[in-house]
Structures are given as structure tokens and as C-alpha cells.
Amino acid sequence: MPEAPPFATPYALPGGRYCISAAENAAVCAAVGARPREDGRAHPIFYYLATQNGMGITVGGLFDLCRFAPADGPLMVSTKVNFHAPILVDEDYAVHGEIIGLTRKPSKTFGAVDLFEFALRLERTAGGVVSECVNAWVLPRKAA
Amino acid sequence: MSKPDLSWRFGPIDPAAMRTLAEVLHDPNPIHLDARAVKAAGLGDRVINQGPANLAYVFNMLEHAGLEAVSLEARFTGNVRSGDDVEALGALEGESCRFTLITGEGLTAITGSATVRRAP
Numbered sequence: 703m704p705e706a707p708p709f710a711t712p713y714a715l716p717g718g719r720y721c722i723s724a725a726e727n728a729a730v731c732a733a734v735g736a737r738p739r740e741d742g743r744a745h746p747i748f749y750y751l752a753t754q755n756g757m758g759i760t761v762g763g764l765f766d767l768c769r770f771a772p773a774d775g776p777l778m779v780s781t782k783v784n785f786h787a788p789i790l791v792d793e794d795y796a797v798h799g800e801i802i803g804l805t806r807k808p809s810k811t812f813g814a815v816d817l818f819e820f821a822l823r824l825e826r827t828a829g830g831v832v833s834e835c836v837n838a839w840v841l842p843r844k845a846a
Numbered sequence: 847m848s849k850p851d852l853s854w855r856f857g858p859i860d861p862a863a864m865r866t867l868a869e870v871l872h873d874p875n876p877i878h879l880d881a882r883a884v885k886a887a888g889l890g891d892r893v894i895n896q897g898p899a900n901l902a903y904v905f906n907m908l909e910h911a912g913l914e915a916v917s918l919e920a921r922f923t924g925n926v927r928s929g930d931d932v933e934a935l936g937a938l939e940g941e942s943c944r945f946t947l948i949t950g951e952g953l954t955a956i957t958g959s960a961t962v963r964r965a966p
Contacts, residue, residue: 733863734902735856747902778897784917
């Protein structure tokens with residue numbers, strides 16, 4: 703049942719840039735029942751949204767790397783984040799990250815799953831980490 | 847959670863909000879957009895809210911209490927669906943806040959903890 707991951711970890715992601723517009727922040731705030739702040743701070747959930755959008759690869763691309771078909775039902779299982787500074791609207795950020803784990807485990811429900819973990823950091827383009835997170839998904843390996 | 851110090855309610859969850867999040871996340875997963883896809887996946891008959899949206903409700907609970915997270919860990923333990931009402935609950939102990947997000951049907955969608963401080 704153990705299967706070697708199709709890449710060595712840590713596996714660096716391309717990374718990229720991301721800027722949260724005031725309109726995008728307002729749309730997200732409206733969608734989740736929050737009022738946009740007037741002090742330039744974005745909703746804190748942008749630690750997740752901005753890093754995922756700026757990591758330089760789509761979620762579908764991540765699953766392709768893992769040789770996983772999204773139709774098999776990926777499950778978002780956990781997230782951890784440290785905030786070092788407020789996330790601001792209309793600020794250019796750099797996003798860096800890497801896949802840190804793809805670990806095969808037995809599963810009573812699916813037979814086998816891979817625990818897929820990746821780390822992402824939101825950084826000021828002038829330097830300085832604003833937030834750093836680790837997100838984890840379970841990828842059911844129904845055919846394993 | 848025996849005695850919550852914090853509470854924030856929201857709902858009913860609107861499928862239009864899921865479309866907004868799907869656009870922001872560039873997430874084409876049909877379980878957030880099409881009830882037929884949810885049914886085909888054996889996950890019920892209502893579209894399923896995005897996990898980050900569920901977590902956003904926890905951040906809202908903290909903000910409404912005048913708090914902000916310095917760090918946070920969350921586990922996604924259940925689905926929130928179109929039409930659900932949700933309530934984020936938090937128990938404070940010093941700078942630590944243990945939280946849950948529950949649906950009106952009593953399902954726990956998120957559990958976790960955060961280190962918090964007074965928001966500016």
C-alpha cells in the first residue's frame with residue numbers, strides 16, 4: 703500500500719504576486735456576512751484566499767502533481783495560520799510556498815488516502831512575512 | 847463546548863455567496879455550484895459551502911468581540927450547506943480561544959483554537 707510520492711518534498715511551488723482589491727474584499731465580506739473595515743485591513747480569511755490565488759498554480763494543478771482526480775472527492779481537513787501583520791487591501795504581496803507532504807495512510811472509509819499538506823506565505827514585496835499557513839487535504843485513493 | 851463566551855450567528859447560507867467565493871478562489875468544484883453534482887457525489891441535495899467561508903465566520907465571531915487572531919488552527923469536520931444557519935461559538939481562557947462552528951441541525955463543521963488579542 704505505501705506508494706512513493708511522485709515528487710520529493712519539500713516541493714517548491716512557483717509562487718507569484720497578489721493584490722487584494724477593495725472591491726474583492728468587499729465582495730468576500732458580503733459573501734461571509736462581514737462589514738469591510740475602513741482602516742485598509744482586508745478580511746483575515748484572505749490569508750487563505752490570497753495565498754491560494756498567488757501560489758502560482760491552481761488547486762487543480764496541485765492535484766495533477768499528486769496524480770489525483772478531483773472527481774474522487776478531495777476533502778479539506780485542516781489549516782493552521784500565524785499572522786505577523788495585518789493583511790491590507792491594495793497592497794502588492796508576494797506568495798511563496800511548497801508542498802511539504804503527501805503521505806499514504808490506510809482509511810476505513812476509502813481503503814487508502816493521501817494526506818496532502820502544503821505551506822504558503824504571504825510576504826510584503828519589500829520583505830517581511832505577513833502570514834504563513836499550512837493547509838491539509840485528504841485525497842481518497844479509492845483504487846489503491 | 848460547555849459555556850461559550852463568544853457567539854456569532856449567520857444564515858441562511860445563500861448559494862450566491864458560494865458563487866462569489868468560487869469566483870475569488872477560481873474554484874470550479876461543482877459541489878459549491880450545482881446541487882445535481884452534490885447529489886451525484888452522494889453528498890446530499892444542497893450545494894456545499896466552501897471551507898474558507900466557514901472559517902471566515904469564526905473570524906467574524908472574533909471581530910465582533912473586539913478580538914483578532916494572532917494564530918489559529920482549525921479542523922474541518924463537517925459540511926455547511928445552502929439554507930443552513932450557522933453559529934460560531936468561542937470559549938476564552940486568557941489569550942486562548944477554543945471555537946466551534948455548528949449548523950442549525952447541530953452538525954459541527956469546524957473545531958479549533960486560536961491565540962487572540964484585543965483588536966486595534
